[in-house]
Amino acid sequence: MIRLGNLQYDGDKIEEAIEVFGRYLVKYPGGRFVVMAGVAKAYAEEKKGDLPGAEKTLKDVVERVKGIRLQGKRIQAWRIVYEVMKRPEDAVRVYGQIAEQFAQTHWAQNAIQRMSALKTK
Secondary structure, eight states: OHHHHHHHHHTTOHHHHHHHHHHHHHHOTTOTTHHHHHHHHHHHHHHHTOHHHHHHHHHHHHHHHHTSSOHHHHHHHHHHHHHHTTOHHHHHHHHHHHHHHTTTSHHHHHHHHHHHHHHTO
16 A cells, blocks of 8 residues: 555556555555654645645644554654654754664764754755
């Protein structure tokens, strides 16, 4: 479903992409790719010009991920939300948390790189 949604998005079939990503979120509410589907749906909504819809989708994704026990996934979801919403100061704060809480991991290395990129913009 994620691949199909991506193909539709890339083919400029935005309504269809939104529908497929939304269907994934309904069918697999605790699915492995729920953050990916939610962010992709929000990007499609943003491209369609539905910024309130995109923001709602992202907030819904964060709420879903709160139930996931892996703290790292929750933090990653917030990071994605802030970058998509173009809130770099909040994204930098979350990247700092990732670097601190998951030191010596690839997550921390990626967080430091993204934090540096956002600070130079």
